[in-house]
Amino acid sequence: MRIAIDAMGGDYAPGEIIAGALEAKDMLGSEDELVLVGDEEAIRSQLKALKASPDTFRIFHASEVIGMDESPVDALRKKPKSSIAIMARIASHKQVDAVLSAGNTGACVAASQLRMRTLDGVVRPGIAVVLPTYNGPITICDVGANISCKPIHLYQYAVMASSYSHLMLDIQNPRVGIMNIGEEEAKGTDLIKKTRAMLKSDPNVNFIGNVEGRDLFEGKCDVVICEGFVGNVVLKLTEGAVGMLFQVIREELMQRNKLLALWFKTVVKKIYKKYDYHEYGGALLLGVNGTSIICHGSSKARTIKNAILACKRFSEKKINEHIVQALAKSAVKSNGE
Amino acid sequence: MRIAIDAMGGDYAPGEIIAGALEAKDMLGSEDELVLVGDEEAIRSQLKALKASPDTFRIFHASEVIGMDESPVDALRKKPKSSIAIMARIASHKQVDAVLSAGNTGACVAASQLRMRTLDGVVRPGIAVVLPTYNGPITICDVGANISCKPIHLYQYAVMASSYSHLMLDIQNPRVGIMNIGEEEAKGTDLIKKTRAMLKSDPNVNFIGNVEGRDLFEGKCDVVICEGFVGNVVLKLTEGAVGMLFQVIREELMQRNKLLALWFKTVVKKIYKKYDYHEYGGALLLGVNGTSIICHGSSKARTIKNAILACKRFSEKKINEHIVQALAKSAVKSNGE
Numbered sequence: 001m002r003i004a005i006d007a008m009g010g011d012y013a014p015g016e017i018i019a020g021a022l023e024a025k026d027m028l029g030s031e032d033e034l035v036l037v038g039d040e041e042a043i044r045s046q047l048k049a050l051k052a053s054p055d056t057f058r059i060f061h062a063s064e065v066i067g068m069d070e071s072p073v074d075a076l077r078k079k080p081k082s083s084i085a086i087m088a089r090i091a092s093h094k095q096v097d098a099v100l101s102a103g104n105t106g107a108c109v110a111a112s113q114l115r116m117r118t119l120d121g122v123v124r125p126g127i128a129v130v131l132p133t134y135n136g137p138i139t140i141c142d143v144g145a146n147i148s149c150k151p152i153h154l155y156q157y158a159v160m161a162s163s164y165s166h167l168m169l170d171i172q173n174p175r176v177g178i179m180n181i182g183e184e185e186a187k188g189t190d191l192i193k194k195t196r197a198m199l200k201s202d203p204n205v206n207f208i209g210n211v212e213g214r215d216l217f218e219g220k221c222d223v224v225i226c227e228g229f230v231g232n233v234v235l236k237l238t239e240g241a242v243g244m245l246f247q248v249i250r251e252e253l254m255q256r257n258k259l260l261a262l263w264f265k266t267v268v269k270k271i272y273k274k275y276d277y278h279e280y281g282g283a284l285l286l287g288v289n290g291t292s293i294i295c296h297g298s299s300k301a302r303t304i305k306n307a308i309l310a311c312k313r314f315s316e317k318k319i320n321e322h323i324v325q326a327l328a329k330s331a332v333k334s335n336g337e
Numbered sequence: 338m339r340i341a342i343d344a345m346g347g348d349y350a351p352g353e354i355i356a357g358a359l360e361a362k363d364m365l366g367s368e369d370e371l372v373l374v375g376d377e378e379a380i381r382s383q384l385k386a387l388k389a390s391p392d393t394f395r396i397f398h399a400s401e402v403i404g405m406d407e408s409p410v411d412a413l414r415k416k417p418k419s420s421i422a423i424m425a426r427i428a429s430h431k432q433v434d435a436v437l438s439a440g441n442t443g444a445c446v447a448a449s450q451l452r453m454r455t456l457d458g459v460v461r462p463g464i465a466v467v468l469p470t471y472n473g474p475i476t477i478c479d480v481g482a483n484i485s486c487k488p489i490h491l492y493q494y495a496v497m498a499s500s501y502s503h504l505m506l507d508i509q510n511p512r513v514g515i516m517n518i519g520e521e522e523a524k525g526t527d528l529i530k531k532t533r534a535m536l537k538s539d540p541n542v543n544f545i546g547n548v549e550g551r552d553l554f555e556g557k558c559d560v561v562i563c564e565g566f567v568g569n570v571v572l573k574l575t576e577g578a579v580g581m582l583f584q585v586i587r588e589e590l591m592q593r594n595k596l597l598a599l600w601f602k603t604v605v606k607k608i609y610k611k612y613d614y615h616e617y618g619g620a621l622l623l624g625v626n627g628t629s630i631i632c633h634g635s636s637k638a639r640t641i642k643n644a645i646l647a648c649k650r651f652s653e654k655k656i657n658e659h660i661v662q663a664l665a666k667s668a669v670k671s672n673g674e
Contacts (some may be wrong), residue, residue, distance in 0.1 A: 038460050071523040095529070106524075134581050134588075144518055147526050181481055181569040186408040188442075189484050189566060213573030217581035229526060232518040233567055236550030236572055241578040242472050244554035249586070251471075260597075267589050275585070 001031070003291075003311050004302070007038030007046075008065045008083040010297050014038055017102065018025045020304025021057065027309060034308065035096055036061050037087045048138045055082040059104050065103075068297055072106030076114075079243020084108055088115035091290055093337040098291035098311040100282065102299040105226035109145045112285055112292040119320055121168040121327035122148075123334045125287030126228070127294060128164050129235060132275045135219025136151045139174075141164045141286060143231035152334045154178070157225040159326050165336050168310075177211030177221035179230055185209070191227070198332045280305030284314060286323070292313050338370070340431040340628075340648050342641070344375030344383075345402045345420040346440020347634050351375055354439065355383045357641025358394065364387055365644065371645065374424045375399050381461045387557055399423045405634055410546040413451075421445055425452035428627055435628035435648040437619065446482045449622050449629040451655030456657055458664035460487075460671045461477035462624030463565070464631060465501050466572060469612040472556025476502045476511075478623060480568035488531035489671045491515070494562040495542050496663050499621040501560050502543030504654040506648075514548030522546070528564070535669045537552075621651060623660070628652050 005021050006049055007014040021034050028034070036043050040061040044054055062083040066075040076085055087099045088111035099116075101108045105127075113125055126142030141161040146153055158176045163173035178195060180188045183195075187210065199207040208221055216224060216234070226234070253261035281303060282295035291314050293307050342358050344351040360372050365371070373380050377398040381391055399420040403412040413422055424436045425448035436453075436508040438445045442464075450462055463479030481492055495513045502511035515532060517525045522533075524547065536544040545558055553561060553571070563571070583605055590598035618640060619632035628651050630644050 069521045071521075134585050147518060179570060181484060181566055183406075184406045189627055213570045213575075214577030214580070216574065217577040229518055230567060233516060233550045233571060236580050237553065237571055237574055238550075240551030240554040241575050242553070242582055245579055245582050247472050248608055249604065252608055256604070266594070267586065271585055271589055 001098065001312055001315055002035060002096040003098045003100060004035045004037050004060070004087045004090060005041050005308070006083045006087055006099070006101035006103050007036045009101040010122070010299050011296065012298070012300055013102065014042050014046050016300045017304055018043065019050060019301035020306065022050060022052055022300075023301055023305040024308035025056065027305070032312065033058065035060060035090075037083045037090070039065075041093055045281060058108075060086055060090060066107045068104050070104060070107070072104060072110045075104065075107050076110055076186055077327050084111050091216045092250045099292070100293045100295065100304075100307055100311060101305060102295035102297055102304065105144060105294050108228045108292065108294050110289075112288045116288045116290040116292065118287050119289050120324050121229065122156060122160070122287040122323070124153045125154070125285050126153070126160065127231075128161050128286050129231075129283045130169065130277065130280045131216070131225065131235070131238065132277055132279075133217050133219070135217070136171075136222070137169050137170070138216060138229050139223045141223070141225055142228040143235050143283065144228045145285065147229040148229060149191060149227040151191060151198055152332070154191070154195040154225050154227070155198040155202075155332055156198055156327065157285070158207065158223065159202075159330065160323050161223045161225065162205060163285065163322040163326060164286060165320050167319050169320060170315065171222045173206045174222035175220070176223040176225065177208050177215065179224055179226035179234070180210035180212065183210050183212060185250075189276065195225075202330055202332055204326060204330065237321070278303040279306060281305075281310040284310075287331050338649055338652055339370045339372060339433040339434065340435040340437060341372045341374050341397070341424045341427060342382050342645070343420045343424055343436070343438035343440050344373045345399065346438040347632065349635070349637055350439065351379050351383050353637045356387060356638035358645065359387060359389055360638055360642040361645035362393065364642070365649065367456075369649065370395065370584065372397060372427075373419045374427070376402070381607055386672055390428060397427060400519055403444045405441050406614050407441060407444070409441060409447045412441065413447055422479050423446050425449055428453050434652065435630070437630045437632065437641075437644055437648060439619075439632035439634055439641065442481060442631050445596055445631050446622060446627065449625045449627075453591065453625045453627040453629065455624050455627050457661050459493060459497070459624040459660070459672050461490045461493070462622050463490070464620045465498050466568075467506065467614065467617045467618045467625050468553070468572070468575065469614055469616075470554050470556070472554070473508075473559070474506050475553060475558070476506070476560045477568050477571060477573075478560070478562055479565040480620065481565045482622065484564060484566040486528060486564040488535055489669070490530060491528070491562050491564070492535040493538075493624070493664065494661035495536055495544065495560065496667065497660050498560045499542060500510065500656050500659040501621060501623060503566040504656050504659060505651065508559045511541045512543050512545045512557070513562065514545050514552065514558035516561055517547035517549065518573070521551060532562075537648060539667055539669055541667065615640040615666050618641060618647040621647075626657070637647040
């Protein structure tokens with residue numbers, strides 16, 4: 001498998017990205033190839049700094065970089081020589097099988113969608129993220145690719161994320177919930193109600209109905225579908241709430257017993273390790289014809305390594321084939337939307 | 338001030354509701370009157386059980402109750418003799434100045450809006466909730482009254498929640514953020530972009546721009562505005578995330594040292610007390626012509642007591658007058674939306 005890595009994307013690029021690629025390389029087979037996309041000189045000098053041979057990776061030179069804050073569509077148009085644009089282009093030319101970036105999420109989504117195209121039957125790709133919880137991992141789709149969803153999009157997220165949850169996380173017959181403002185059937189927007197009807201009509205989706213914010217942590221379902229806007233808020237809010245709570249506990253302990261506060265640090269570390277979403281490496285852009293992984297902007301070497309391994313696993317598990325089959329046998333069609 | 342209390346609303350009605358009313362009564366002045374609305378027999382028997390005189394409160398008999406799961410609009414139509422419907426009706430007849438319920442939120446919103454009407458200039462009421470954080474209390478509006486917002490609604494939530502934050506929480510010139518999927522100006526839906534333009538045009542709103550989920554806990558702003566759908570998810574998710582994290586920590590401590598785990602319980606209790614949203618009593622339905630407070634369905638006596646005291650404070654601070662003035666001098670008008 002040939003995986004293209006955006007060496008220029010993310011807060012710690014290119015250093016941590018290349019370090020992650022080096023770590024992953026040792027764990028991949030000889031049939032796999034990692035390709036770096038980015039400023040050739042910067043990559044070479046980084047390889048030297050890391051004491052790696054200059055020939056470790058094939059390099060595709062990219063003279064431009066899309067910043068984290070740039071408007072995705074504008075940036076792609078203005079910077080055709082950016083690492084993200086080139087990465088998507090070589091994927092479309094079948095020069096690589098997968099792409100991976102910790103850069104501008106919107107630009108990755110747009111470039112992947114545009115160049116790699118969508119899978120047969122898929123209307124809009126969605127980003128799936130795995131949130132580790134006390135009751136097991138939950139797959140949330142979408143977390144930001146699509147902020148103006150139609151019912152067919154949400155329905156297809158359910159189908160795609162079910163395949164993902166089943167094949168990547170080994171969850172049998174994953175229970176799918178739709179994020180809503182109440183458990184009762186009558187609640188929710190028009191979008192929710194129409195999506196519910198579609199989900200109910202498909203016997204191949206294990207749809208359990210509405211879920212609320214708090215249900216995410218209570219083991220009620222394995223997959224949650226929502227608009228990208230809501231999913232993005234969910235993800236970042238969870239991150240923020242956990243961070244604040246640890247801070248509050250630390251503060252409280254410091255006032256009582258400094259030694260215990262110090263000891264608590266090791267407990268926190270252990271918990272972070274247990275519930276570490278970096279282990280999952282990155283977020284899959286489900287629905288594109290190929291493999292596209294988007295990493296957190298703050299990704300360091302370990303996350304990049306895990307994301308590269310996730311690319312391989314995603315492809316080996318033939319999740320895309322599974323999705324295409326599932327959508328082909330579904331009676332819910334897009335009606336050209 | 339005359340406050341009507343829905344004795345039948347919530348998971349612990351009527352027992353805890355009446356107990357809360359009794360607690361509050363002791364703290365109110367002789368110029369204040371609490372009125373109970375609900376099944377007269379049930380109320381009288383509860384008063385007896387609590388060893389209170391049967392004449393402690395004026396009672397408005399209501400022979401029907403709207404269940405927590407009923408569709409709000411249908412339920413109000415079908416049950417004109419329900420406690421929520423009667424409560425709103427006596428408020429509209431100026432027999433009371435404020436209403437308070439821990440019952441069906443949607444029905445409270447609909448009944449208040451229908452009967453009490455909106456304040457001059459207000460297009461749609463919104464529920465404001467105060468979330469206590471390490472960096473101070475944050476007011477979020479809306480958390481579920483309005484799941485299909487227009488820009489003018491969100492703009493007015495900013496104006497109303499600013500008045501609330503300023504006068505109820507003593508925050509000078511509260512910083513207002515709009516919940517979005519990124520900090521960058523270009524991000525967000527059409528709704529967000531149009532609302533941003535309105536907020537920027539009003540020099541009387543201290544608008545700081547987009548905020549993300551994690552910013553809620555980092556002291557970046559004092560007021561967050563969002564669609565009711567998003568606000569509802571935010572609220573319930575935070576509750577769920579905090580609950581799960583405490584569970585995880587407890588588990589981890591139990592495995593290490595049972596005594597410490599036990600001791601940690603007292604720390605958790607202290608933290609819950611410090612960051613206890615029950616202290617704020619309930620959520621204000623901002624924008625109705627009067628005072629309408631909605632309590633969590635799980636409210637017990639203390640929350641009801643605090644909510645009753647919040648009613649009085651809200652009215653004393655003349656927040657509604659402040660809102661009407663602020664909207665009158667604003668150049669942003671509703672255009673009949």
